[in-house]
Amino acid sequence: MTRIFDLSGVQTGLRLQSSQAAASANVAPKASLGFSFELTEQQKEFQELARRFAREEIVPVAAAYDRSGEYPVPVINRAWELGLMNSHIGEDYGGMGLSIFDACLITEELAYGCTGVQTAIEANSLGQMPVIIAGNEAQKKKYLGRMTEEPLMCAYCVTEPGAGSDVAGLKTRAVKTGDDYVVNGQKMWITNGGKANWYFLLARTSVDPKCPTSKAFTGFIVDADTPGIQIGRKELNMGQRCSDTRGITFEDVRIPKENVLIGEGAGFKIAMGAFDKTRPPVAAGATGLAQRALDEATNYSLERKAFGVVIAEHQAVSFLLAEMALKVELARMAYQRSAWEVDMGRRNTYFASIAKAYAGDIANQVASDAVQVFGGNGFNSDYPVEKLMRDAKIYQIYEGTAQIQRLIIAREHLGKYKK
């Protein structure tokens, strides 16, 4: 492992300055005001580790993985070795049982390096979450335990070609046959689809079209090598190109009843419940991308000259940067709040949707503005910002589209006012 210093305008050295106010680490804490933005010593160390890893081992290889689309196995393995993956798995299963907040801190730093790599890692958390929240002892031991013993991937297998936002409209059928369930159907856009060791699968078990959503679906854990599973080609996407996204066909796939989560009909709630814990990290990822875009644009603006001065001295540019900074800071606070709420044991749906919606939107705006600051250079693949713009788009789509988030926020918000 070679240490690399100072690449492409981004200071990738051991410890970096950032808007995280690292400088305040040495100021004596005042008496508690009951509301704190201070990280614990341990959180700072986690963040430092993730930051260093991202700058030294992800940033240098990100562009190459983006061009080739190759799955970043060495980087993922290294992240696994350092304990930066599978953070939600509890200590009973070999994990570290980190809080969602701690996981978010790490995710933001990894995303700063490359969101393609970070999404591949994050998809593990999404796939595991239903098992973490709803699995029984045997299931947790079997499927979570193996993730901490070797660097394996898993996937959240819910979306279909005909059903994305409309989860209740999914058509994959699971029919009880003896002691097993036989599954037929098609899933699409499954992150880690071609690399997963097992999937969390949501399928319809009720034959009654009038059956309420809360009872019609069942959640399963499916081993990826089960006969009948056909993995589609790796999809070529706009951004996060090294992440593995595929269609998966289930043809008479047999799942033993031991792999049902909770029981028949409990699936929808489990699938949705996972989001309260995974949306904050996704928002954190979008924030990491935005921070990267801001850093790149800022460094460029302090070097590039136009009309006799560095372009940062032109108000048109400095105002752009100011608004980018504004958005990044707010997105960070939003995801931190949503993570903190769920760690406190409260229902955080409102905050999680706000964080995800906002971070996804601003990541796109900030990345686009970063390209603008770079001017012609920004449009070019020799400079890092066009990749950020391509990578950012998916944050408004996956893990609940920007529109679905607004539906949720409206519902939660109005719910507070209704009698």
Next chain:
Amino acid sequence: MSGRVLVGVKRVIDYAVKIRVKPDHSGVVTEGVKHSMNPFCEIAVEEAVKMKEKKLIKEVVAVSCGPQQVQETIRTALAMGADRGIHVEVSAKEYESLGPLQVSKILAALAKKEEAQLIILGKQAIDGDCNQTGQMTAALLDWPQGTFASEVTLEAGHVKVVREIDGGLETIKINTPAVLTADLRLNTPRYATLPNIMKAKKKKIANVKPADLGVELASKLQVLRVDEPPQREAGVKVESVDDLVGKLKEAGRI
């Protein structure tokens, strides 16, 4: 042999930070500035931890001298694999005049107390750039020293050290107990893994006062003034070699 290695770690201003001189020219601004472990100390810790992993030694003890904040640096060493830490408490005021001689006295006293087989230090700190502590510590203990080490091989009763010197590489064999100072190419320090960061919280850091070790901290050195290096000035272009020689003579350079 005790199988115990003492590693000195210093908390310094992070190498990536732009250093600024205080307005009163008494020193550099440290308040609110990012600090981290001296890079050469990281290399020293890594070497010690590697020796332990190879089962050549039994225990790695990380030591730092200074006020409360140096505990962060000791924790980093613990997260990298050191077994326990020793914080030699020095008040903020005394820390301002703490130099290599005082630190060497402290390390020498600790090495005797802990019955250390080896002391591994960074070759120099990136703030003071003194490159004296390792050498002074060895002299105070009357131990052999292997400085600017780029390769270390620990064997029964002695150490083979490859040193980076002006002419190239020099290999020496010295008896233990000994003092080694780490140079850049000795190794590549590991990241502390997340589980190790968490485990480090359970490792012990003992607090010791210099007086307990019989060390006097008074320094005979006084910093008179700190200035920034002169601003780089524009060069002058000359037309011919004669002009060049003429200008150099004028400037008193030749």
